[in-house]
Amino acid sequence: MYRLIIKVNMKSFTDIVDAVGGVEVNNDLDFTYKGVHFEEGKINLSGKEALLYTRMRKLDPEGDFGRQKRQRQVIEAVVNKGAHISSVTKFGEIVKVVEHNVKTNLNMKDMWEVQSNYRGAQENLTNHKIDGTGKEVNGTYYYFPDEKELQKISDQMKEHLELNSDQ
DSSP: OOOOOEEEOGGGHHHHHHHTTOEEEEEOSOEEETTEEEOSEEEEEOHHHHHHHHHOOTTSTTTHHHHHHHHHHHHHHHHHHHHTOOOHHHHHHHHHHHHHHEEESOOHHHHHHHHHHHHHHHTTOOOOOOOEEEEEETTEEEEEEOHHHHHHHHHHHHHHTTOOTTO
């Protein structure tokens, strides 16, 4: 079985977003974070704003789940915009940012295939939220998922991916 590994330096958001000329997202929560106001509705974000937008957690009624949703919004907006960039200059900037901030076991051919198939795949995404409880331990917040819910999602994913139950 092939294991895909991708590590992204979250601070690289600023460079990646700026390399594609900023992104537009649909914000469903009006909030101000570190002196920057994010209005509800469609907003355009620079790299710095995108980083702040994806970092805020405590003001969100959904907590870390809301933050993860905003992170996905920005990543999807970057991928969608990057897929439409025809300028060689912009493409070169994007490659430099990715080269310095993303570590993966994918080769260039694999990355091109993922990018080429992304449009069709994004129409078939399913998000799952695993119920659980949050708890602060030694000054750090942890989320403890419900074991039954976790097992249920794990079984569904194995079935969907056609994996044996012992994998």
